[in-house]
Amino acid sequence: MGAGRGRAVGLLGGLAGVVLLSACGGSSSQAVAPSAFDVRASIAAAAANPVTVSPLPGTPDASPATQISFLGAPGLRVLSVSARGSRSGAHAGRVEAYSTGTGESFLPTHPFAEGERVTVRAQVQLAGGPVQSATTSFTIAHQAAVSQSEFPNVPGSSREVEHFLSAPSLAPSTLRVTVPPQPGAAPGDLFLAPYQGTGAPGPAIFDQLGNLVWFHPLPAHDVATNLQVESYEGRTVLVWWQGRVLQVGFGQGEDVIYSTSYQPVASIRAGNGYHADLHEIRVTPQGTAWVDAFDPIHMNLASSHGSANGVLLDSIVQLLDVRTGLVMWEWHALGHIPLSDSFNPPQRSSYPWDYIHINSIDPGSSGDVLLSARNSWTLYDVDLHSGGFRWRLGGPRSSFRAGPGTHFYWQHDAEFQPGGLVSLFDNASDPPKERQTRGLLLDPNVSTHTVTLVKAFTNPAHTLLAESQGNLLSLPGGDWLMGYGRLPSLTEYDSAGHVLLDATLGRNVQDFRSYLFPWAGAPTTAPSVAAQPSGGGLAVEASWNGATAVVSWRVLAGSSPTTLVPVASATKVGFETTVHLAAAAPYVAVQALDGSGTVLGTSPAISG
Secondary structure, three states: OOOOOOEEOEOOOOOOOOOOOOOOOOOOOOEOOOOHHHHHHHHHHHHOOOOEEEOOOOOOOEOOOOOEEEEOOOOEEEEEEEEEEOOOEEEOEEEEEOOOOOEEEEEEOOOOOOOOEEEEEEEEEEOOOOEEEEEEEEEEOOEOOOOOOEOOOOOOOHHHEOOOOOOOOOOOEOEEEEEOOOOOOOOOEEEEOOEOOOOOOOOEEEOOOOOEEEEOOOOOOOEEEEEEEEEEOOEEEEEEEEEEEEOOOOEEEEEEEEOOOOOEEEEEOOOOOOOEOOOOEEEOOOOEEEEEEEEEEEEOOHHHOOOOOEEEEEEEEEEEEOOOOOEEEEEEHHHOOOHHHOOOOOOOOOOOEOOOOEEEEEEOOOOEEEEEEHHHOEEEEEEOOOOOEEEEEEHHHOOOEEOOOOOOOOOEEEEEEHHHEEEEEEOOOOOOOOOOOEEEEEEEEOOOOEEEEEEEEOOOOOOOOOOOOOEEEEOHHHOEEEEOEOOOEEEEEOOOOOEEEEEEEOOOOEEOOOEEEOOOOOOOOOOEEEEEEEOOEEEEEEEOOOOOOOOEEEEEEEOOOOOOEEEEEEEOOOOOEEEEEOOOOOEEEEEEEOOOOOEEEEOOOEEO
């Protein structure tokens, strides 16, 4: 978003009727928690707008670098904006449009001042309709610095690390399949992002027999999460988060999009001065992306039995325009969820208080988004326009009477399912609340205000209690894949709960979420080859990182790199195939062949 882009807009006069937040015990230099009255007033102010404006009215801790986002129907234009800080005064800026055509953002020329109240009034027009007023008011946070120390690596076993002679730079954790795919198992490959342990971290694809398909090693100190297949601009792509995981409990990084040839397509960075967190990345077919961020802010936590000079971690959800990087929508937990709802008490230590911990985002089909908050044991169906809750499931303020087996604790990965059902990964641990972690499919009935248990999945052979991370993925045909996050396990179940596939990564390895998708990859790189003497002949190793169409390998040999001829062939076996030659050769290369014998790629020639 360069300085020359966008267009300037006229400044309006002052704004009356500003919604203010009560202090709730905080000083003027610190963020304050909303009372129930403040939340209702803020939601009402947001609902009255003709378009959705972010930061939402009443947001108590917006970023000093925030833009003002106007989201609506196609053809929305922002004609003029007045943005005034109670300390910094009027702010000039420019307007830039979303590539989706559904709104625009006002980008102030200068940041706002910490602790000040900002009032915004704009004139907007929807698809040639009448000019209307849109307003918001919010407070700027006093952002806090936290330790940048990363989680120390917990070593695993060197025997549980992959090594390949033809691809020595690849050293991911092994994936050991303990129950091979049973009849009825969903087709596809496993998409993981292992970290910790002894293997190198990075996004990795394995087949269902545990053979590596593709691995992308990361720079030092980086890890990855959420490797998955999505659609972007009409193309099938790989998407994942990568960055640093801080010991205080959240990630700082970016989300990336790669093509089916494993080439970078786009980077997605959180807007408004935040860093994308590791918990969620969802790229939509419309070219937008849902991400989360954690923001440490100064706050008086004495009323919650914390420090009067405390630091709180607020959870932030953003909808981004991938092409422009503009923030289309932003929601702050602190503006809507009381501190008293947290089951994670503050500690009088140097650690910030992670009071709510949003860890999944799933956009709905009717202008809403489903959020999971680990530390309130609650799922929230959030109305995008007002920012308020359509309903809450679980925790201290549930909208539903809980039926047998429907309670969950410290959960992850809440998703809408067909028929109004909701799935989630019930960690039930840290501290433990149950004997086993479960995958749950629940039916929250908004008419009767009851929730019933539809299905519960637990591993029958192992007592698995995952203290963090994890997911439950709906698969075609009614199957479900559970990734156990902090534990190095993943299991596929049929609709009746029978195990169709079971596998484990190396000791102490973690994988935030596990996925299964059909996949076809065609790298732009050449195949790799290695060779060494073997019993008077030559052992030739062949591999091609990420190539899924290879069925067999052909070995070429000769006296020089330009005189190579075919001398042997072998069916592809796993990631790296070894072909034995009866006699040594001065030079060798390999060719990758598909099922019809067509050459897909040829390696460079190497000395035999």
